[in-house]
Amino acid sequence: MSFLRRHATLTVLVAALIAAAGTARLGVWQLDRAAQKVALQQRIETQSRLPTLTEATLARPPTALEGQLQRRVVLQGQWRPAATVFLDNRTMNGRTGFIVVTPLVLPDGQAIAVQRGWVPRDLRDRTLVPDVAPAAGPAEVTGRLAAWPSALYDFGGAASGPIRQNIERSAYAKETGLRLLPLSVQQLTAAPQVPPSASAPPTQGTLLRDWPAPAIDVQKHYGYAAQWFALSALVVGLTAWFQWLGPRRQARQARQARQARPDPALSRTATATDSDPPAAS
Numbered sequence: 001m002s003f004l005r006r007h008a009t010l011t012v013l014v015a016a017l018i019a020a021a022g023t024a025r026l027g028v029w030q031l032d033r034a035a036q037k038v039a040l041q042q043r044i045e046t047q048s049r050l051p052t053l054t055e056a057t058l059a060r061p062p063t064a065l066e067g068q069l070q071r072r073v074v075l076q077g078q079w080r081p082a083a084t085v086f087l088d089n090r091t092m093n094g095r096t097g098f099i100v101v102t103p104l105v106l107p108d109g110q111a112i113a114v115q116r117g118w119v120p121r122d123l124r125d126r127t128l129v130p131d132v133a134p135a136a137g138p139a140e141v142t143g144r145l146a147a148w149p150s151a152l153y154d155f156g157g158a159a160s161g162p163i164r165q166n167i168e169r170s171a172y173a174k175e176t177g178l179r180l181l182p183l184s185v186q187q188l189t190a191a192p193q194v195p196p197s198a199s200a201p202p203t204q205g206t207l208l209r210d211w212p213a214p215a216i217d218v219q220k221h222y223g224y225a226a227q228w229f230a231l232s233a234l235v236v237g238l239t240a241w242f243q244w245l246g247p248r249r250q251a252r253q254a255r256q257a258r259q260a261r262p263d264p265a266l267s268r269t270a271t272a273t274d275s276d277p278p279a280a281s
């Protein structure tokens with residue numbers, strides 16, 4: 001029985017240690033995520049103060065191009081409207097819709113994907129896309145160099161066609177026949193705002209370009225970290241109470257209770273003494 005009790009105690013301790021360490025690690029991970037977003041925001045602010053890039057000063061090697069990430073750019077080229085993709089389930093200002101991506105072919109023949117803005121989707125017919133085709137002819141795009149559009153969890157959506165969950169750069173380049181640069185551009189020039197009603201059908205030119213700052217939700221990560229650390233401390237506290245503090249407290253109370261009870265042997269002796277007849281005089 002003693003062996004089984006020790007084995008059960010060891011099992012509980014190991015499980016508690018794993019749970020406490022795991023939740024604490026999740027708290028550290030949330031702090032790391034917050035630090036990454038703060039660092040990215042600081043990089044954006046630093047890069048935005050550098051001179052604006054053009055197609056002539058835009059780096060072409062991928063490693064050099066990475067160093068220009070978050071810089072402002074003014075690019076001239078030709079749109080490829082037929083290659084426009086509507087990235088689904090993208091949010092802006094708390095609303096879900098599409099991010100519109102259209103390649104811009106630069107004068108040297110290379111191309112870069114431009115995230116032209118956000119549009120709401122038609123809630124009455126989810127297969128419809130808004131008419132946001134760019135104007136024909138030479139185009140000038142003002143924006144900020146950004147990473148390739150982020151990939152969301154794919155629920156088995158279409159890998160081709162105008163509406164997609166994600167676009168993979170190499171596959172997209174092969175599909176369009178373009179020599180795509182590994183980064184994209186988030187367009188920053190003014191554009192007409194979306195209709196106030198999210199249920200209203202999208203109309204031509206309703207692109208929203210209110211790109212969120214990376215560190216805008218950093219407080220959320222701090223809150224999650226605090227919750228994970230609190231859960232870790234709770235696991236440690238409950239384990240310490242039920243495995244050590246609680247049993248010791250119960251043992252001490254039991255010991256004090258036994259000491260407070262009269263000794264039965266002494267009680268019988270006292271009773272016998274009281275019942276003895278008095279000696280004859």
